[in-house]
Amino acid sequence: MGNWYIFIDESWEKHHSSKSSKYFMLHGLVVNNLDYQVIWDLIKLRLDIHSNEKDKPNKFHASEDMQIVRDNVFDIIKKLDDKKDNFAFSVILEKSKWFNWKNAFDKHHQNACKWLLWWALHDLTWRDEDNELIICFDSMPWSDNKSKSMMIKWMKLAIADYLEKKNFKWKFTVFHQESAQNPYLQIIDYIWWAIYRKYEKEDDRSYDIISKYIINIFKPFTKEKIYPRNLLSKKTLPEEVSF
DSSP states (O other): OOOEEEEEEEESOSSOSTTSOSEEEEEEEEESSOOHHHHHHHHHHHHHHHTTOSSOOSSOOTTTSOHHHHHHHHHHHTTSOOSSSEEEEEEEEEGGGSTTTTTTHHHHHHHHHHHHHHHHHHTTTTOOTTSEEEEEEEOOTTOOHHHHHHHHHHHHHHHHHHHHHHTOOOEEEEEEEOGGGOHHHHHHHHHHHHHHHHHHHOOOHHHHHHGGGEEEEEETTTTEEEOSSOTTOOOSOOTTOOO
């Protein structure tokens, strides 16, 4: 089966105000076999753009890219296999419904990491123990080195706790990487942007393109579960996920 990868990104501000996003979102893309054709297509598209633009960004970033660029990137993302090799999860926290959001953000953030990873791990139980789980998360615009270290710690604790409960002995690695260095982090950036547009702006156009990859969008406060595509026909939360 090869190694399993989880690429993680977050969307928008951690703070809550009348001018900020209503939601804090954490997104994960689970990948079994890396698709090198998709990686090459993204690199080639970036090279083509570089040859025609005065301002030459070094990565794709959905919220900043021109619409014609977004259209081309989504066309590439659609080439990903959507069977069992690529699927996405999201945890969406509506800030106004969470107690003391600003001062308790670290606790809410840690819980979101735990929920996201346990959802993913729950759907990776067919993995061979000889393979490795590799988790890579993008840098956050508000994060410093301390925040990055804390996030790595939270993820390691969540994975170790899950594996202990299941008596699994999988090897795993957690690390941070700049999205410019990793095409799959740019893909998850586009996926979260599509989900953000759906929930924040009620714009489904981009979401409709990537919805076939989404197994679960989880809103813990309301316990609302949305299944646009249920890969493994699981209709309940993993028993380890508690509130």
